[in-house]
Amino acid sequence: MDNKGGPGTADKACSAWSRLRGRALSRHRRVGKAAVAIATAAIVGTTGLGSAGAASTPTVNLTWWTMWSGATLQLLNQMVTQFNKTHPGIHVTETNIPSDATTSTAKLLSAIAAGDPPDIFTEWWPEIGSFAANGDLVAMGPYLTGQYAGFTKWEYPVAVQGGTYKGNLYAVPMSLNSWALYYNKGMLKKYGIKSPPKTLAQLDADQAKMWVTSNGRLQQMGFYPDVNGNGFQFYTSFFNATNCFNKAGKYDFEHCPGAQREMNWIASYAKYPYSQVMALQTAVGQVAGGQTDIWTRGLAGFVLSGPWEGAQNVPTSNPGMLGNFGVEAFPGTVPVPSTLGQGNFNIIPKGSAHPQQAFEFIAWLAGYHNEAFVGSIDPKGGWVPAGPSVTKAPAYQAWLKANPWLSGFLPQMTSPYTQAPALTPTQSQLFAAENTATNNVLQKIWTPQRALQYIDQQGNA
Amino acid sequence: MQATDSPPLPSAPPLPRAQRLSPSVHRRHTRAGLLFVSPWVIGFLCFFAYPFFATIYYSFTDFNGVGAAKFIGFTNYVNLFHDPLFRTSLFNTFYYTACELPLSTIAALGLALLLNMKVKGRAIYRTIFYIPSIVPLVASCMIFVWIFNPVSGIVNDLLTSAHLPAPNWFFSIAWSKPSFILLGLWGLGQPMVIYLAGLQGVPREMYEVAALDGAGPWRRLRYITIPMISPVILFNVVLQLVLCISYFTQAQVIENSDIGGPGTSTWFYVQYLYEQAFQFLKLGYSSAMAFFLFVVSGIIMVLLFRSSSRWVYYANEPR
Numbered sequence: 001m002d003n004k005g006g007p008g009t010a011d012k013a014c015s016a017w018s019r020l021r022g023r024a025l026s027r028h029r030r031v032g033k034a035a036v037a038i039a040t041a042a043i044v045g046t047t048g049l050g051s052a053g054a055a056s057t058p059t060v061n062l063t064w065w066t067m068w069s070g071a072t073l074q075l076l077n078q079m080v081t082q083f084n085k086t087h088p089g090i091h092v093t094e095t096n097i098p099s100d101a102t103t104s105t106a107k108l109l110s111a112i113a114a115g116d117p118p119d120i121f122t123e124w125w126p127e128i129g130s131f132a133a134n135g136d137l138v139a140m141g142p143y144l145t146g147q148y149a150g151f152t153k154w155e156y157p158v159a160v161q162g163g164t165y166k167g168n169l170y171a172v173p174m175s176l177n178s179w180a181l182y183y184n185k186g187m188l189k190k191y192g193i194k195s196p197p198k199t200l201a202q203l204d205a206d207q208a209k210m211w212v213t214s215n216g217r218l219q220q221m222g223f224y225p226d227v228n229g230n231g232f233q234f235y236t237s238f239f240n241a242t243n244c245f246n247k248a249g250k251y252d253f254e255h256c257p258g259a260q261r262e263m264n265w266i267a268s269y270a271k272y273p274y275s276q277v278m279a280l281q282t283a284v285g286q287v288a289g290g291q292t293d294i295w296t297r298g299l300a301g302f303v304l305s306g307p308w309e310g311a312q313n314v315p316t317s318n319p320g321m322l323g324n325f326g327v328e329a330f331p332g333t334v335p336v337p338s339t340l341g342q343g344n345f346n347i348i349p350k351g352s353a354h355p356q357q358a359f360e361f362i363a364w365l366a367g368y369h370n371e372a373f374v375g376s377i378d379p380k381g382g383w384v385p386a387g388p389s390v391t392k393a394p395a396y397q398a399w400l401k402a403n404p405w406l407s408g409f410l411p412q413m414t415s416p417y418t419q420a421p422a423l424t425p426t427q428s429q430l431f432a433a434e435n436t437a438t439n440n441v442l443q444k445i446w447t448p449q450r451a452l453q454y455i456d457q458q459g460n461a
Numbered sequence: 462m463q464a465t466d467s468p469p470l471p472s473a474p475p476l477p478r479a480q481r482l483s484p485s486v487h488r489r490h491t492r493a494g495l496l497f498v499s500p501w502v503i504g505f506l507c508f509f510a511y512p513f514f515a516t517i518y519y520s521f522t523d524f525n526g527v528g529a530a531k532f533i534g535f536t537n538y539v540n541l542f543h544d545p546l547f548r549t550s551l552f553n554t555f556y557y558t559a560c561e562l563p564l565s566t567i568a569a570l571g572l573a574l575l576l577n578m579k580v581k582g583r584a585i586y587r588t589i590f591y592i593p594s595i596v597p598l599v600a601s602c603m604i605f606v607w608i609f610n611p612v613s614g615i616v617n618d619l620l621t622s623a624h625l626p627a628p629n630w631f632f633s634i635a636w637s638k639p640s641f642i643l644l645g646l647w648g649l650g651q652p653m654v655i656y657l658a659g660l661q662g663v664p665r666e667m668y669e670v671a672a673l674d675g676a677g678p679w680r681r682l683r684y685i686t687i688p689m690i691s692p693v694i695l696f697n698v699v700l701q702l703v704l705c706i707s708y709f710t711q712a713q714v715i716e717n718s719d720i721g722g723p724g725t726s727t728w729f730y731v732q733y734l735y736e737q738a739f740q741f742l743k744l745g746y747s748s749a750m751a752f753f754l755f756v757v758s759g760i761i762m763v764l765l766f767r768s769s770s771r772w773v774y775y776a777n778e779p780r
Contacts, residue, residue, distance in 0.1 A: 439724060
């Protein structure tokens with residue numbers, strides 16, 4: 001500036017001082033006003049002159065981490081919206097995290113270690129045993145009182161079994177899986193097969209007619225155990241081999257007759273080209289649980305899958321298959337229909353800020369005292385509910401009536417041969433080992449016995 | 462520094478008093494210096510030093526990521542050597558490294574030599590060969606799986622039409638590792654550019670003199686080019702070695718639901734470490750795996766650097 005000491009300097013200085021003083025005064029006024037407001041609020045609060053409701057029932061905010069995207073995420077959002085609408089004291093915020101088991105587990109553990117976990121976390125069952133064993137979960141027993149006293153009796157027994165570790169309930173499914181044999185009607189007709197297989201030998205014989213290779217490349221197949229990642233684990237209930245323990249409580253699949261029968265049956269498929277089946281699976285897009293698989297594309301005669309296959313995958317990826325498929329109980333070696341009881345379980349991580357309200361939300365999601373709403377959502381996802389009373393809901397009944405192929409999925413939920421894998425700290429390792437064992441048997445790398453030994457080694461590690 | 466017989470330089474005259482820094486100024490400068498380097502120091506301590514020492518500590522414990530770690534001595538290390546999958550993953554990783562490292566070095570150097578030649582459209586060729594390395598890794602993997610799919614991929618279409626055997630590539634035990642090696646060769650752009658920069662630093666006069674002396678292209682390559690760019694080769698080899706030993710992303714993306722498959726033919730070490738840590742929550746065991754890998758990598762690096770004195774030529778260093 002070149003007018004230092006000039007005529008305008010004093011004016012500017014005065015004007016600057018006035019501005020500063022003005023700001024200071026206005027700050028004093030604001031502070032004064034705030035003090036008056038606080039005092040007024042305190043008086044109103046203590047004398048009960050204000051709105052009593054707003055002050056006494058603050059909203060509890062719950063965070064829910066889920067692992068879905070796409071159409072399923074939209075259904076979950078509908079459920080959250082409905083819950084928030086019907087429960088004014090609780091507000092749930094859903095956050096979608098990657099579905100990869102490793103990533104979601106790491107994220108949850110990091111959040112628990114950091115002391116800021118979500119209130120509810122949806123987990124596919126293999127991890128729950130280790131979480132429970134490590135003390136990372138809140139046991140739900142204390143909340144099973146009052147209106148929730150009958151909750152576990154309300155659930156399917158297999159749902160309780162799948163969420164219980166050492167006698168404590170740690171997880172509640174929002175939906176269960178039920179597995180059965182899908183068949184392609186057109187292919188059965190083409191190969192002169194009059195009815196779907198009722199025995200394992202029949203399935204093996206029927207599917208053998210359907211394999212087509214051209215120019216050294218697989219074009220079509222009958223049935224293959226490892227398609228869609230369905231390894232040893234997924235067939236265990238059909239062979240009564242879900243929970244094979246010895247007297248010491250250790251895994252003992254090697255000496256379990258059901259497991260031996262199952263692994264020998266899987267090994268009988270080693271005559272088919274593993275590499276080509278996997279390549280065909282990748283070529284049609286069944287990657288990371290995608291909705292298109294060899295069967296929905298009409299390239300396989302049979303597949304083991306759940307209600308979502310017909311309810312979601314077929315309409316989405318190949319509507320031409322609608323009306324051209326049927327479902328039968330999977331023909332294992334047990335005398336009655338059965339299935340592997342597993343599902344998508346909700347858990348309350350240790351450190352949850354509001355475990356009571358979290359349990360309330362979890363029970364609501366399962367359909368407890370909420371049958372009508374969940375009964376309208378489950379059909380959209382192709383889900384079997386956690387409790388049988390949901391299936392009585394009008395919307396669910398309408399869905400069953402409109403899709404007769406669903407009829408087999410519900411009765412097998414109460415079959416005495418339906419079992420959930422017992423929760424153990426090493427279940428995740430066991431599951432990975434079962435997949436590795438299946439792959440190695442199908443590629444003739446291991447004998448069935450070696451494969452079962454490996455499963456035991458990993459499960460007991 | 463190069464040794465010389467020249468007389469020592471006269472020592473610099475002492476600074477005049479006025480120019481000497483007073484202790485307070487010196488302290489202020491030190492504080493300012495430390496302040497400037499503190500972001501790096503803090504980052505190093507938090508993200509390198511602490512995790513490194515924590516890994517060593519946890520490798521002697523039974524720890525699941527939450528709660529207290531239980532000290533168990535060398536149990537994790539003993540268990541490592543009784544774990545068949547540990548051995549398999551180690552073998553697969555070193556198999557991949559042993560094949561990928563020399564192949565990628567030769568291929569990248571070969572490409573750089575070709576692209577260093579004065580040919581028309583050289584810039585276009587350089588761009589074309591560099592482009593694959595800027596394609597995101599996951600996208601590259603998906604493209605590879607697609608074009609190498611034995612049922613529907615274009616590669617087997619071409620092989621079949623040429624009456625050549627069509628392997629099952631990523632889906633076969635015999636071909637899965639070679640497929641990953643091929644995928645590794647796809648992203649050669651990075652080392653190729655570094656080699657190219659090295660080649661352009663070789664003085665042309667040396668080639669001219671060698672040509673005058675009757676040296677052919679092979680001899681010029683053998684006795685001029687390779688020695689002159691040997692520091693660049695060492696740099697690239699070290700870089701590639703680290704990438705090979707820590708091979709993870711491509712395998713994880715391609716195998717997806719069939720981790721390590723088919724069979725255990727592509728069960729790589731870091732994948733196994735990751736699975737143990739974040740799926741099975743065995744953070745103690747995986748820390749032992751990580752520290753073991755660090756020791757093995759360290760030994761390899763030491764051997765590599767010790768051997769470099771025999772084959773790496775630094776112009777300013779006495780031979």
